[in-house]
Amino acid sequence: MGRALLAVAVLLTVAIGLAGCQSPSLREHGPNAAAFAPANGAALSALEIKEGARLYTLKCAKCHQFYDPADYSNQDWQSWMLKMSKKAHLKSDQEELLSRYLDAFRPKDDPLAP
């Protein structure tokens, strides 16, 4: 019994240590890397990019993978933004900033725009 409890304690220690390991390389190369560096973010201030990334991480990436806005037509993207903003219970100012932040991932000459 003592060994079992010791094994559990060791496992917990390792697990919590591993979970707390914030990895800069994940931000640069990980699954959600795109969220931190919008391609066309010139229209956003540094503060807006930071807040947009924070909102994206907390409200979107916590639940699902990154869906690249560039893969959607404007119409489809706006429709999804509307649905997901409602689902995520975003406030209007959060919805507006997140929408502008994610729009910055769309190419300027959007081939999918209707």
Add this chain to the structure above:
Amino acid sequence: MPQGATEFEQWVTLRTQRTKAVGQDNFNQWELRQAWEYGVSDRYTVELYLNEASESYRDPATGGDISTFSFRGVSLENRYLVFNPAEHAVGLALYLEPRYSGEEAEMEQKIILGQRYGEWKWAFNLTHATEWSENFHKTEGEIEASFGIARDLNKHWSVGLELRDHNELPEYDIWENTALFLGPVISYRREKWWAALAVLPQVYGANFVGNPDDNTHFELEGHERINFRLIFGMDF
């Protein structure tokens, strides 16, 4: 769950097939849970459960069929996201769920780890629970480790595999048994609702105190040969 969001969940779990040796031939236990989940904040979620169970089996000693239905009490799940998986190498959530029914009570704690890689995601739960039953005269400890991995096939379907090992420690005096379950999980989701079905046959089990179930490959006194679990969730 996002702050302010609400979800209703219906859980249906069927635990089936024990053994004549333990006096429970043709054993079936249906567990029902109705749950209301609410996002208090983006990191803290609470969920209120109503729990019921229906159990039936044939007693080989008397040949009589026994069937019971019981209200298993109310439980309140508290889940706090310590490390968001989108920001850390591994996500971490802590979980505390007290349950009370008047005649029995339970306190369950979990450490939940998980991460997502594109269409793949995994989660590991380490659970400890203490159950007080028979008007609080009997205490039992439970330790469970479970691991699940799943892949999104498209926007609606995902499939995965779940591995669960459950252990019972009556009065914390002895490690009585262990049972290992392994099986597929399939889930389907729409914008406003989702459902997940898991089929978990016992692949290995052992009793460490005698051999009450007269079986050397499975543990069939406190566990069953196969568990089915269906969860239906609806967003508000």
